[in-house]
Amino acid sequence: MAKAQFNREEIIYKVTELFWNHGYSGSSMQQVVKVTGLKPGSIYYSFGNKEALFKEALENYAQKRLMRIRRTLDGASSVGKGICHHLDRLVNDAAAHDFRSCFLVKTQLELAGEGNELYAHAAAKLAEMEALFQQYLEREYDLELSQSRATSIMLHSFGLRVYGYQKNPEKRMRLALRQGLPWLPWDEKVVESKELKFRG
Template identity: 45%
Template sequence: MARVRFDKEKVLESATNAFWHLGYTATSMQTLVELTGLKPGSIYLAFGNKEGLFKESLDYYAQQSLDNLEATLDKYQSAEEALPHILMTFVEESCQSEYCSCFLVKSQLELSEQQTELKDHVSQRLRKVESLYFASFLKNNTENVAKAKAASIMLHIFGVRVYGYHSHSKDQLIDALHLGLPWLSWPINH
């Protein structure tokens, strides 16, 4: 059987959007076939199965997120200065009418304890994000403080990503972030 040639990045982009918006469980192989344009056999040959495609989609999304995060952190002199801008982006996203939380956060919350391997895969990607925050905080803080600040940021990001579905007030989210993260360099006016 001849191997089908396809643009892997486009396939991953389509699969990522499906898994992200529908969730792992609700994304059927038929949906993946329709969105990627690949036949089921090609998906199985290239990715092994739905789980393999999901993992590669998570990796694709996580790498894009890490690249964007690193680029943003590099624009500022410190993480404490960069993070208000990053968090405000998340708040702005949560206020959109078609809001769909972070793919990693949604997946972590969706996957059951029976899906241990997938849950661990998501957790590893989230730890990479936290490690990037930790490394950034480590430039101006002790190791213990950097670790605590990275954990605090992850808690607040999860909060914004999840609470964003329920909040009807941008100002309420911003006030909560200011109260919970007073050690960040918040701009005077929000």
């Protein structure tokens, strides 16, 4: 018996890029063939069909995201600092020229209307994210406050994942985050440090 000629992780990475960029309906299996270099038969033999392939990519993405958040919050000197660091990364994503929102968010919006089960999957992963934030916040605040603040973080995160498509959104996003999440330990003076970038 032969074993798989390809590296599954590598294939899933390429497929994730495709689906994340172009969405489920916007990506064709012929594009999958192109970006992976695999033949149609191999793809179907190893991954089942388009939906199953998408699901594996989405699951892989979600797991990596959740792990990264956990790592960030664990590595920070306080929960608040960790959350700031996380949100800062979202702002940097959104400020990049090749911004493409979040794979989970995009999937939810695209597939919720189709009754596609992939939507519920994406929604569940995002709910896990909120639960994670709440869990960490409960180390410093009571249950009620942790809950509303976790939701507030999600609202802001989702906001950034959409607002990033605006023109030059970075400065405005940073100011609005400080407006809406004033209880977080931001460091001072966003505006100046931003303008420095253009001088030096």
